Amino acid sequence: MSESGKQSESQQQLAAAEAQAKERFEKAMTELREGAYRFSSRARGQSELIIEELIDPDGDTVHSLAEVEGDVGALALGQSLELITFDTWLFGQIGDKDELDLKNEDHWEVWFTFGAWIAETMRRRHGGHWLMMGDDPHTWRIGFSKIFLEIAPFVFAEQLLRMGSGATKKMVTEIERIRQLHEDQEDDNGRALDKFVAQHYIRLHTVPLGQWMSMDFARLAKLWNEEPTAKLIEAIKESGPRLGPQNMQIVEQVVAAISRANQEQPIAKQTTDRGLFEAIAQIVALRRATAPVAIDILERVVMPAMHVGLPEKFPPLDEDDLGNLRKGIELFAFFVEVVPHKFQADDEGFLGTIPHEQLTTPYADRNVLEIGKGDWVVVNPTHFIPMLNEYDPEKLLEKYDEFVAYLKTIPDAPNRRDDGRMLAETAIRALVDLKQTVGVAAQSNDALLFRLLPPPG
Template sequence: MSEPATQAHPVPQHVHNAQMQVAAALEQATGAPVDLLKAPWAEIEPAIAKLTGGPFQVNQPEHQTIALGLAGAFALRLIQEHQAFWFPNRDSPEGATLGFPEAIIMLSPFGAVMDSLAQGKLARLEDLAADIRRSLGQARFGANPAQALGGQAPKLTPVDYQRLFDPGFLQFVVLDTKKAATALETKPDGLARDVRNALGRTQPPLPPEARQQFEGQIVQSLQRLDTTKSLIDQAERAPRLAELMAHLFGTVGGTGSAPEDFWHDLVLPLLFIGTPASFPPLDDEELEMFRQGADPLPLFVDMVPHAHKAPDEGLLGAFEMSDIGLVHQGFGRVGALRLIRINAARIQPLLEQFDPAKTAETLQRFTEYVAKAAGKPATESPQGKEMLQAALTLLSDLKRSVTQVEGGVLALRRLTEAEAASEQALAVVRKALQGSIILTA
């Protein structure tokens, strides 16, 4: 694993700002600077009480800002001691999470501080730091013979953590809600048996290492749950597992997966722009960007107005918040969902009109238009061609999902990059499962 560039993933700006704000407020309240990086947390706690003016209130924004500032200080202590680092994570309240290079340990400093303040025991952060120190010591000297002999084990980087844990990829799926509900309302031991049986029926057969991974990550996770309750009744305990079972048992169609930014910035704007007959004038900056080698596709979505009105805000610039719902009411108890129901009525007419060949032809006309205005011949780059083809494929998949696949509703999945990479193997298991499902209650 490659070493990250210096400051490649610095402290999130809002965390840093909150830390500076809390430090200044503490100095004003106590009349002297408070060293948030070295002072024992038990000594800092009375000063925090002066800021809160009483018990810590988890739902009060001012108190949350204090917690965020302390989280920045707690994280910086761990960064200095263990070379920990922030990495982007959409599931985290801070928008980022702390990772460690020598073992897979994820920590939300904000969550840790919130819990400690809510219990009136900020010193619990000392205990948490000690637990991390102990876990890293065990990883460093207990589990790796090469390190015991003086060898160098590969260190994890922010990029590794982001790939494994940040759900930055999106996939639209068509979900048969009845099949999904049946699976979710089944007890986990029955689901474990069905999944294990499906692993033996896959065509083509799964490689042994892939089957072992499914056994370890899915079957054994199901077996660790309470066998007297349905899976959906335990969704708060295992939300990702419940969502995965809904996908495995209920998905009957869908698109490929792609980074969220690709959907938001390129794919869905193409749908709302349509195939205009003419294009707006170009300014000098846009022409210079083209002369410098900018790809026509991003210029197209930036310059050409939408032919169809898109929401001013909302999900992916395409869906109002009212278009979003639950795939099962039991998910209402889960905080951060990665599988949500989407009302496709807003985009269905646009998808019915979508023609990939006409869109490609429109992009070609736009490219010629810009090239003529810039006085520079258009040269097609392999990256630009691949980007356009990927966007058209995703929109074609979405059109088929919304207009042709019957018996389901549109849903949106969030995946990590690692999960997106394993989706092909997951589809093989899903096909085996749905080929002969016998859910054991």
């Protein structure tokens, strides 16, 4: 087959896939709209409630909850009759069953229509985008247009249906909280801009995350390579609780796994399992870790921002720069791109800035690192110290504001609103986090590690 024939076939396959995806989305949207209508109609017909009035910020229910906030006794007396009625009606839909059973068709219908009503009511009220990553409604999300917030309405609906008494209060309170978050974004005329599109939320589920960690590798090496496995288990049991109850199951699984090993020999002589090594390292050696950041933001914005320093003046813009502005490049990304860097970055290096000689492997059994597959990499923390010692988040933000003002003085530059502020604040928070983690590593003579995490589910 010719190259053009292959291309034509692939284009047809792509077009067919897009058509199928569009058809699935439109079908789901129809089911959501119809489900929301069925739920509202059933509630009105069976309980004589207009449930939209429950979440009306000017209505009695929201007003009564706001008045008695924090007073448990008053709350019991202050709940509106409509709220109590809806609670009673909602759980009457479960019938004579003890709890929600989504394998039961009637229960599934209640759950789906309830979730659809919550979702579509909020989407119509505030504006937003549906993200449907699969066929299971549990995975469906709404990302709002005016604030960067994503909700999982069907997960929320299931939680409400399983919690019993008080579910309606929780629903109304949460919906009102989100309304107030939107209200905070409004100007003096009661209007707010649509800032976020579907792509902002798709990124949350498709872009890997980067994270820095400071680890006591001296302790880890002794426990892994020298101490008998029994001693390692003692250390894991001692350190495990500091990770919190949500991680105790992992700690128990690690203990169970190495309990089958020879307790008198070091674990390093019995296995080279990378996953086990990493799990144990996080339990017994982790001192501090940064919040994960999308890897493209880290490479494109955070690391360059660290190298910019605090510029005293801004460069003139050439035609390519003006062209990028006209194409809509985010202004903070533009700032770190065009402002000369005080600290030289290695464009061919790790994360586009770090020379390869500053990297080592944490693994005894491999020289080749596959970071894209989750391998950790050790980075010399002293590489960052000159840059981070000078780093001042407030001053960098001030310099960015000055840069935005500078752009307005250039006659040929397009008149752009500051769409980079959120990105600037994200990068600045990430650098504060990195500075603290590097500081811990340098002060304690720890290893500074980087790892790539999969996108959130």
